[in-house]
Amino acid sequence: MNGPSIQKPEIEFTDNIRDRNRYGRLWVYIFRFSTIIGIIALATLLFNIINQSSGYVVYEAKGDPAALTLDGVPIEEQTKDQLMRVLSSHLSKGAYSKLDRTKPFAERSRNDVYDLVVERIVKYEVVDSWLLWDSLTRKDEITAAVEEEYPEALLRFDVWINSDFLRRPQSSNPVIAGVRTAVLGSLWTIGITILFAFPLGVMAAIYLTEYAGDSWANRIIQTNINNLAGVPSIIYGILGLAIFVRALEPLTSGTLFGVTDPTSANGRTILSAGLTLGLLVLPLIIINAQEAIRAVPNSLRHAGYGLGATKWQTVWSHVLPNAIPGILTGTILAISRAIGETAPLVVIGASTVIYFDPEGPFSKFTTLPIQIYQWTSRPQDEFRFLAAAAILVLLALLLTLNAVAVLLRNRYSRRY
Amino acid sequence: MEQIALGYPKSRNGLKRRFRVGENAILALLFISGVFSIFTTIGIVYELGKEALLFFRTPNVDLWSFLSGTQWQPHIDKFGILPLFTSTLITSLFAMLIAAPLGMGAAIYLSEYASEKVRGFLKPILEILAGIPTIVYGYFALTFMTPLLRTIFGRDVVEIYNTASAGLVMGILILPMIASMAEDALSAVPNALREAAYGLGGTKLEVALKVVVPAAISGIAAAFIVGISRAIGETMIVAVAAGAGPNFTFNPFKGAETMTGHIVRISGGDLSYDSIDYNSIFAIGLMLFFVTLTLNLISQQVVRRFREVYE
Numbered sequence: 001m002n003g004p005s006i007q008k009p010e011i012e013f014t015d016n017i018r019d020r021n022r023y024g025r026l027w028v029y030i031f032r033f034s035t036i037i038g039i040i041a042l043a044t045l046l047f048n049i050i051n052q053s054s055g056y057v058v059y060e061a062k063g064d065p066a067a068l069t070l071d072g073v074p075i076e077e078q079t080k081d082q083l084m085r086v087l088s089s090h091l092s093k094g095a096y097s098k099l100d101r102t103k104p105f106a107e108r109s110r111n112d113v114y115d116l117v118v119e120r121i122v123k124y125e126v127v128d129s130w131l132l133w134d135s136l137t138r139k140d141e142i143t144a145a146v147e148e149e150y151p152e153a154l155l156r157f158d159v160w161i162n163s164d165f166l167r168r169p170q171s172s173n174p175v176i177a178g179v180r181t182a183v184l185g186s187l188w189t190i191g192i193t194i195l196f197a198f199p200l201g202v203m204a205a206i207y208l209t210e211y212a213g214d215s216w217a218n219r220i221i222q223t224n225i226n227n228l229a230g231v232p233s234i235i236y237g238i239l240g241l242a243i244f245v246r247a248l249e250p251l252t253s254g255t256l257f258g259v260t261d262p263t264s265a266n267g268r269t270i271l272s273a274g275l276t277l278g279l280l281v282l283p284l285i286i287i288n289a290q291e292a293i294r295a296v297p298n299s300l301r302h303a304g305y306g307l308g309a310t311k312w313q314t315v316w317s318h319v320l321p322n323a324i325p326g327i328l329t330g331t332i333l334a335i336s337r338a339i340g341e342t343a344p345l346v347v348i349g350a351s352t353v354i355y356f357d358p359e360g361p362f363s364k365f366t367t368l369p370i371q372i373y374q375w376t377s378r379p380q381d382e383f384r385f386l387a388a389a390a391i392l393v394l395l396a397l398l399l400t401l402n403a404v405a406v407l408l409r410n411r412y413s414r415r416y
Numbered sequence: 417m418e419q420i421a422l423g424y425p426k427s428r429n430g431l432k433r434r435f436r437v438g439e440n441a442i443l444a445l446l447f448i449s450g451v452f453s454i455f456t457t458i459g460i461v462y463e464l465g466k467e468a469l470l471f472f473r474t475p476n477v478d479l480w481s482f483l484s485g486t487q488w489q490p491h492i493d494k495f496g497i498l499p500l501f502t503s504t505l506i507t508s509l510f511a512m513l514i515a516a517p518l519g520m521g522a523a524i525y526l527s528e529y530a531s532e533k534v535r536g537f538l539k540p541i542l543e544i545l546a547g548i549p550t551i552v553y554g555y556f557a558l559t560f561m562t563p564l565l566r567t568i569f570g571r572d573v574v575e576i577y578n579t580a581s582a583g584l585v586m587g588i589l590i591l592p593m594i595a596s597m598a599e600d601a602l603s604a605v606p607n608a609l610r611e612a613a614y615g616l617g618g619t620k621l622e623v624a625l626k627v628v629v630p631a632a633i634s635g636i637a638a639a640f641i642v643g644i645s646r647a648i649g650e651t652m653i654v655a656v657a658a659g660a661g662p663n664f665t666f667n668p669f670k671g672a673e674t675m676t677g678h679i680v681r682i683s684g685g686d687l688s689y690d691s692i693d694y695n696s697i698f699a700i701g702l703m704l705f706f707v708t709l710t711l712n713l714i715s716q717q718v719v720r721r722f723r724e725v726y727e
Contacts (some may be wrong), residue, residue, distance in 0.1 A: 022617055024621035028525075032485065034518040034525065035595075036520040037518050037591070038541060038545055038588075038595070039541055043420065045553075048559060048560045052559065176656075203446050211443060223455055228456060231649075231708065232676065234651045234680065234701070235701055235704060237683075238463070239456075275705075310439055311441050336596065337547075347679060369549055369551045387555055391551075391555060
């Protein structure tokens with residue numbers, strides 16, 4: 001009874017840890033949710049594109065394909081000569097010889113001529129179409145509806161991305177349009193971008209990491225590169241328009257080299273596009289290459305100097321061989337950014353309609369993203385489907401490039 | 417050229433450094449490559465400035481009416497940038513509404529909560545999301561987001577081309593960028609701080625929000641600013657989904673052209689040199705360049721000035 005009396009603490013101690021933990025758990029869900037949004041977005045985006053890239057399509061022919069049967073052979077099975085006879089008998093003489101002038105028939109393949117027959121005489125037109133999801137889940141409804149509404153028409157399940165799509169050039173008719181011109185244009189442009197930006201970027205990175213001291217001039221160069229990496233891509237487009245397309249027109253249009261281009265691209269050529277994209281990715285390549293070069297341990301350099309090698313000999317035979325996998329990885333990542341770039345090329349004047357393959361750096365050009373942009377901006381559904389198919393081609397290209405980059409990194413990365 | 421000499425041992429003990437022609441030629445080549453990027457910047461500023469000056473010299477155009485005019489109608493000589501600027505602001509605002517909280521949440525989750533395995537799965541997904549070309553996002557905005565908004569809010573309210581749809585999709589594009597930059601900042605906070613906070617009885621959430629986030633606030637702020645700069649310069653999403661034609665409106669469900677969208681549309685056709693349209697895109701470009709450059713410089717300053725340095 002007389003034991004030491006326990007003094008009550010003046011501040012009431014409340015056990016609130018349970019509430020705090022509950023509160024904490026609630027927030028974990030919020031954090032996790034915001035991360036998962038990214039996955040949902042990616043999944044939705046892919047689903048949306050795949051959904052539009054195939055499905056049922058109803059075609060109606062303006063001309064009657066059955067009437068074109070020659071010697072009892074339907075047009076699908078005719079030879080090139082037969083197809084040419086069909087073509088000449090159904091087209092006006094002027095139209096026929098115009099086709100021959102743009103590209104002689106002797107040079108065209110059988111499939112080219114077949115495409116011409118379909119385009120000029122049969123004239124299939126899309127009258128109705130469904131998305132992939134609907135085509136799979138409501139197949140019966142669709143067939144019934146088509147039989148009722150368009151009894152004459154041809155209902156076909158079309159996968160818009162197929163070998164024909166990859167092989168055919170662009171066309172204003174969605175039924176026979178393809179991406180060959182655009183893919184070739186992209187490859188040409190990227191080729192020039194690499195030739196221009198890769199050596200320049202690597203040399204700049206070598207200078208900045210190996211040679212440049214900590215002077216104010218070098219700090220300005222470094223800050224400048226970091227800032228250039230953040231300049232919106234469209235600004236590079238404007239720069240390219242002013243410099244490559246306009247000021248350097250004799251060079252970029254090829255007149256300086258005696259190239260007389262009948263398409264008269266006026267400097268809006270593959271060369272201008274490649275150089276513009278080169279300027280765009282140059283800072284990225286420099287920054288990535290610098291990181292790769294910095295990762296080479298100093299002991300290697302010292303070993304080189306110790307053996308009496310000069311600065312450049314050390315860089316060339318010790319530093320670069322060890323940094324090259326990292327440099328290549330960084331370059332590939334920068335290049336994949338350039339492949340997807342659209343805005344600067346629109347600004348420097350990518351041609352929207354080209355039906356023939358680019359023949360060299362002085363041709364007019366179109367690229368895959370430009371083609372997607374152009375198809376997307378059209379109101380008809382068919383062009384949206386084509387755009388979806390072209391997007392799949394573009395994504396496949398980028399995925400391949402990135403896979404190569406990851407492989408390079410895993411295969412050749414060394415730890416010291 | 418002090419820095420050049422650094423690589424060589426200074427001549428001492430009467431030993432003379434040999435002049436090597438090859439070495440110096442290579443050095444000169446490397447130096448020119450290093451300086452090349454300066455030329456790019458000079459080129460940008462010079463060309464944008466020159467043509468923009470021509471633009472402001474034309475009659476009926478002056479700087480004040482350019483900055484404060486609410487009408488952009490080249491055919492009646494009205495060049496007020498506000499309609500283009502407000503729609504740029506609206507799309508960027510929508511983008512940040514999505515990207516800032518979600519990117520922040522994702523960064524905290526990845527850095528503080530996720531196990532090594534989960535992070536190894538989630539980070540590549542975010543990287544893929546960041547690597548998808550913006551034209552694909554434009555397509556996504558037009559064929560998915562816009563129909564979705566139209567079903568939710570009604571077809572009379574939401575136009576086919578609208579700034580909200582473009583802004584929301586832009587948010588998805590910027591989200592991984594903010595998440596990855598903010599995560600880097602959070603991961604750089606030393607563990608000792610976390611352990612100290614646990615030792616004082618903090619729960620995981622309290623440690624994350626009251627200790628780690630404040631410690632990394634400079635990096636997070638920089639991530640947000642770079643995100644805004646990216647949103648302002650973003651082009652293809654707005655060119656596809658936000659509509660053509662300048663429109664002075666604050667209604668996000670109406671179509672309105674942004675600064676970047678306008679440049680793309682005007683230059684998409686065959687643009688004749690020295691026309692007022694040609695000069696005007698340089699003026700808009702100059703404004704775009706300065707806004708994004710300022711934001712980028714601010715973000716670098718924020719990192720430098722307010723970074724907490726730990727041992």
